[in-house]
Amino acid sequence: MKRNTRQREAVRAALAERTGFVSAQALHAALRDAGSTIGLATVYRALTDLTDGGEADTLTQDGEALYRACTPGNHHHHLICRRCGTAVEIEAQPVEEWARRTAAEHGFTAAEHIVDIFGLCAVCSDLADRASRP
Numbered sequence: 671m672k673r674n675t676r677q678r679e680a681v682r683a684a685l686a687e688r689t690g691f692v693s694a695q696a697l698h699a700a701l702r703d704a705g706s707t708i709g710l711a712t713v714y715r716a717l718t719d720l721t722d723g724g725e726a727d728t729l730t731q732d733g734e735a736l737y738r739a740c741t742p743g744n745h746h747h748h749l750i751c752r753r754c755g756t757a758v759e760i761e762a763q764p765v766e767e768w769a770r771r772t773a774a775e776h777g778f779t780a781a782e783h784i785v786d787i788f789g790l791c792a793v794c795s796d797l798a799d800r801a802s803r804p
C-alpha cells in the first residue's frame with residue numbers, strides 16, 4: 671500500500687513536470703529513464719486515480735488517452751494544441767454566464783460544463799505557416 675502511494679506520487683510529480691498532454695507510455699518511459707522501476711499498469715492506475723480526483727485532465731487523441739496535470743478545485747478551461755499537446759489553463763467568464771443562463775432557461779440545476787478549445791499553438795501555427803510557403 672505504501673509502495674503504491676509512493677509510486678502514485680512519482681507519477682503525479684512526473685506529470686506536473688510536463689507542460690502539455692502526455693501518454694501513459696511516454697510518462698512511463700520518462701519515469702524508467704529517471705531510474706524508476708514502476709510498471710506501465712501502475713502508471714495507468716495512478717493516472718486514472720489522478721483524473722478521478724480532478725488532479726489530471728485527460729483527452730483522447732487518435733484513439734490514445736493523453737493526460738496532463740491540472741489545478742484541482744479551481745474551475746477553468748483549456749486551450750489545447752492539436753499538434754504538440756501544449757495546454758494552457760484559461761478563464762472564460764462569458765462561458766460561465768452563458769452556461770448558467772442556458773441551464774436555468776431549461777430548468778436545469780446543479781449544471782456543470784466542460785469547454786476546451788482545440789487548435790494550433792503559436793509555435794505550431796508558425797511551423798505550419800512556414801511549411802506551406804514555397
Ligand SMILES: [Zn+2]
Nearest residue numbers: 751754791794
Ligand atoms: Zn503546438
Ligand SMILES: [Zn+2]
Nearest residue numbers: 745746765766
Ligand atoms: Zn467554465
